[in-house]
Each structure stands twice: as C-alpha cells, then as structure tokens.
Amino acid sequence: MWASLKPRGLHCSLQKRKWKDAGWGITRKEKIKCILEGTAIMVLFSWFFYHSFLALPFLLPVNLLYQKEKRKFLRKKRKKETAVQFKDAIMAVSVSQKAGYSVENAFKQSYSDMVLLYGKESIICKEWQAIISGLKNNVPIEKLLYDFGKRSGAEDIIEFAQIFSIAKRSGGNMTEIIERSASIVEEKVETEKEIQVVISARRMEQKIMNIVPFGILLYVGTTSKGFFDVLYKNAAGVTVMTVCLIVYLGAVYLSNRIVDIEV
Numbered sequence: 001m002w003a004s005l006k007p008r009g010l011h012c013s014l015q016k017r018k019w020k021d022a023g024w025g026i027t028r029k030e031k032i033k034c035i036l037e038g039t040a041i042m043v044l045f046s047w048f049f050y051h052s053f054l055a056l057p058f059l060l061p062v063n064l065l066y067q068k069e070k071r072k073f074l075r076k077k078r079k080k081e082t083a084v085q086f087k088d089a090i091m092a093v094s095v096s097q098k099a100g101y102s103v104e105n106a107f108k109q110s111y112s113d114m115v116l117l118y119g120k121e122s123i124i125c126k127e128w129q130a131i132i133s134g135l136k137n138n139v140p141i142e143k144l145l146y147d148f149g150k151r152s153g154a155e156d157i158i159e160f161a162q163i164f165s166i167a168k169r170s171g172g173n174m175t176e177i178i179e180r181s182a183s184i185v186e187e188k189v190e191t192e193k194e195i196q197v198v199i200s201a202r203r204m205e206q207k208i209m210n211i212v213p214f215g216i217l218l219y220v221g222t223t224s225k226g227f228f229d230v231l232y233k234n235a236a237g238v239t240v241m242t243v244c245l246i247v248y249l250g251a252v253y254l255s256n257r258i259v260d261i262e263v
Helices: 010-015 028-050 053-098 103-118 123-136 141-152 155-170 174-223 235-259
Strands: none
Touching: 028 053, 028 174, 028 235, 053 103, 053 123, 053 155, 053 174, 053 235, 103 123, 103 141, 123 141, 141 155, 155 174, 174 235
C-alpha cells in the first residue's frame, strides 16, 4: 500500500542527500571523539587489568566495541531529539491550519516558528527546508514526510506520513487529523520523558558502579603496594584478570540494556 509513498524523480535527489547534511550521520568531530575515548579506555584497561601497555593491541576489540555502541547511542539520542522537535513542528502546523492556512502553507509558516525554537542549524529546520523546497517543486507533501521519516528512522514520523497520506486521499478533515496526530506524538514524547526522569537515578547508580572496580583497584594498590602483584606479570594472573575484564564488560553491557527503555 505504501509503495506509492516511495520517492521518485526529483524527490529521489532529496533522499540522496548525505546523512551528515541533515544531521543523521556521525559527524567527523564525533568520530574523532569516539576514537579518542575508545583509546583512553584501552589505556585504562591495559594499566588496571594488566599493568602493562603491551596489552594495548589485544584490547583493540574493546575500542571497536565502544565505538559501535557510542555511535548507536548518538543515533538514538538524535532520534529522540528529532521526535521532540517534530512534535513541536506538527503542533505549529496545526495552529497555522486553525488560523486558516492551507496544509502546504501551514508547513511553510511553521518553519519560522522552528527557527525561533531551535535555530536554523537544528535537524527539524534542515528537514523542514527540504520539505518546503519539495513543495516548491510540486512534490506531494506526504512523500516528503515519508522521506523524512525513513531518513530519521523515527516511527512516529513514518506513521504520521502514512496517516496523512490516507487522510489526504480520502478527503478527511486535515486540520482535525493533524491536531490529533500531534496530540498522540506529544503524549508519547511526554511519556518517554517521564520514564527517563524515573530511571535517571538508576542511570547515575549504573555509572557509579561502572567506575567502582577501578576505584577499589586504585585504592588498594595505593595503600597496600604489592598486594595485587600476584595478578600481574604471570600467566595465571593474566588469565584471571582477562576473565575479570570479560565479566566487567558483560556487566556494563547488561546494565546499559536494563536502563535503556524505549516507548
């Protein structure tokens, strides 16, 4: 059913824009930051778990795993930010429609509101610019919205585009439909915010627990020098510390999944 929503012709050129231009890809600055953070973690692990920087090459998978999870986190964060911004944009469209604007003009009018709220460099403003450019070239607005949803990966935007397309074809009350859709998106965003507030304390506890083992090693190693020497510079000790490292990484991964709640 939704095959007709897929972009064609000029719309394809809009879809082929580089993700980083719309804010969906990982920027060069973020990539460099991920690499530096991953390298710092490798150095930290090599010293605390092995007391030797010779272990650095063997900890490269840890760096790669960290970068993968960090990029995933950044994309999720960007998607959540977009959901909030999209909610505000759709509500602005609804207000403009109530003021007597047509659907297309309501989208154009809402752009200035988004600039005031988030600035021209925000994701929603860049995407709204793409929608306005598409409208000027007679691209159906439902296709532009669907393109936006596919690029962002946000289910709310894709579902809104689908509902919008059905309503437009069936001649439904667009003002009421947009208002109702905006209300649903707002409820979902607010629910997610409430959940994040509830688990914020647990997130802080998780971060503290992640650094506690290093604090213990540093404290005991400083106050009782030589206490951990049996765990380093020998095959048995390296094996034990490697097992401890694997268990620690597993615990961090599991704790991240526990506090990662999506609506």
